[in-house]
Amino acid sequence: MVVVERLEVGGLSLEESIGLYEEGTRLNSACKSLLDAASDRLETISQE
Template identity: 55%
Template structure:
């Protein structure tokens, strides 16, 4: 995810840390209550998008770790 910025979606330019911090803020606002139904739904939708960004970063990190492990194992067995 880190290098794939083909879409014009500004969320795609968020770092993992930025997306996670904003997601935490959204969760806090939802838990605090006091918002209208419409605002709560908008916050929920924003949270879903931010969670997807975070998941893509985590998936990318996992892929890099797995690739590094495979390369190391291949060099040991060769």
């Protein structure tokens, strides 16, 4: 949530904003991977 808040507050340089955007996309990918893995596990459990 910190990434979004910092971007919303503003006052950042373009370089800082781009860096936060990159961090946000990395975090998004990591979270998606975790959720996909959890979903796969639940699917496996449900089929047993």
